[in-house]
Amino acid sequence: MMDASPFRAGHVAVIGRPNVGKSTLVNALVGAKISITSKRPQTTRHRLLGIATFPEGQLMLVDTPGIHREQKRAMNRMMNRAARGALDGVDAAMLVVQAGRWDDEDGLAYDALKAAGVPVVLVVNQVDRMKDKTALFPYLAKVSAGRDFASVHPVSALKQIGLQDLVRATLAHMPQQDALYGEDEITDKSQRFLAGEMVREQLMRQLGDELPYATTVEIENFEVDGELLRIGAVIWVERSGQKGIVIGKGGERLREIGARARQQMEKLFESKVFLETWVRVREGWSDDEAALKSLGYHD
Structure with missing residues (x-):
């Protein structure tokens, strides 16, 4: 029936x-x-x-x-x-x-x-x-x-x-039509984009009140190496003083950010991940339209 x-x-x-x-x-x-x-x-x-x-x-x-x-x-x-x-x-x-x-x-x-x-x-x-x-x-x-x-x-x-x-x-408000995506598709974003977001999520969760809003993440490298994903992520901050806060004493905070982001990536991508992270300074990026576009922000 x-x-x-x-x-x-x-x-x-x-x-x-x-x-x-x-x-x-x-x-x-x-x-x-x-x-x-x-x-x-x-x-x-x-x-x-x-x-x-x-x-x-x-x-x-x-x-x-x-x-x-x-x-x-x-x-x-x-x-x-x-x-x-x-x-x-x-x-x-x-x-x-x-x-x-x-x-x-x-x-x-x-x-x-x-x-x-x-x-x-x-x-x-x-x-x-x-x-x-x-x-x-x-x-x-x-x-x-x-x-x-x-x-x-x-x-x-x-x-x-x-x-x-x-x-x-x-x-009930949707038009009658066939599925527009396959059953196994869950987003229109690439794994590269999602990897950057997972690093940024840890910045939002682990840093103080103001600093997360002065940070963004750019994926510089995303390679499939057999069953391993090799990912290189740059964390951009707006001032040199912020760099040390993100890295933490002896690099401890940056390692924790990387470890938690990697665990999330492995769960979503169903693959082993080798993640490298760096922190660099780009002054005033969050109030610069050109910088925002170059870092992947679009409206």
């Missing part, structure tokens, strides 16, 4: 203010870690496509930098343009918010989606962290009032709660 429901496939922008768990959600739906995560806002700097394939359809999830008000540097302006640009040509959008919270930046993200004219699915993430569970329904009523959401989904991306209903509801 044939399945009555047609296969659906389409693109979904995943939008929200910084640090609400957009990348964790994309990773959970894709079933693999393709977007880096940390507790710091603005960990995601690039637009990335996560491909989530299910028996009933395929979602191409466009993970984006968080939309934020402050546009101090070229980097921040580029990230905002990337987030807004993700709305071009999508079939629907997920607005991801933190359970119990709605502020000006959430409103900014909603307004951008409303202007794009696509169905907006509200994803209320981190419901597992709400201490007072009775506050959830009043909160949902409050944020839904006067706003046009196609559906509302309380979820925990980290604990994978509520994701099946979210997938089902989002697929």
